[in-house]
Amino acid sequence: xxxxxxxxxxxxxxxxxxxxxxxxxxxxxxxxxxxxxxxxxxxxxxxxxxxxxxxxxxxxxxxxxxxxxxxxxxxxxxxxxxxxxxxxxxxxxxxxxxxxxxxxxxxxxxx
Numbered sequence: 834x835x836x837x838x839x840x841x842x843x844x845x846x847x848x849x850x851x852x853x854x855x856x857x858x859x860x861x862x863x864x865x866x867x868x869x870x871x872x873x874x875x876x877x878x879x880x881x882x883x884x885x886x887x888x889x890x891x892x893x894x895x896x897x898x899x900x901x902x903x904x905x906x907x908x909x910x911x912x913x914x915x916x917x918x919x920x921x922x923x924x925x926x927x928x929x930x931x932x933x934x935x936x937x938x939x940x941x942x943x944x
Contacts, residue, residue, distance in 0.1 A: 834895055836907055836926060836935050842890035843936045849879045853940055864941040871942045872915025885913045886924055886937060895926070904929040910943070920944075 836842065852861035854868055854876045868874040874882060889911040898906045907926045912919060924940040 834897075836890050836893070836895040836909060837928060838933055838935060839890040839892075839895070841934045842887060842926070843934055844883050844886050844890075845937065846879055846883060848937065848939075849882055850876055854879060854882065864939070867942045867944065868915075871918055871920040871944070872913060873917030874915050878916070881915070882913075882940075885911070885922070886940060889922075889924060890926070890935060890937075898925075901927075902930075903927060904932070906938070907935065913942070 852858050854865050854874060855861045856865045858865070889909055893909045893911040895907045895909040898908050904927045908923060909926070910921050910923050913922045920942040922940055922942050925938040926935040927938050928935050
């Protein structure tokens with residue numbers, strides 16, 4: 834299945850910059866280390882990561898994972914090409930209760 838309303842997916846640049854690609858965030862730094870190791874991505878590559886996530890939200894296959902009090906969660910994997918390599922990336926999305934637009938929760942490369 835496709836991510837519902839994936840063409841309208843919301844991706845917060847601050848989440849990518851200050852969490853997923855941040856080498857100093859207490860939890861995000863582990864994701865950032867994988868992005869750098871496998872793909873060569875750093876904070877300077879936030880636009881590249883966002884573009885791949887937007888394309889995946891529109892085109893990749895999604896899987897419904899869980900229903901929480903906050904909404905329906907989805908996950909999807911896609912292949913990403915970075916400056917120094919290629920890797921599968923897992924992205925997790927939510928469509929909040931009462932809304933119809935998916936929002937990025939997190940993403941990270943799979944080893």
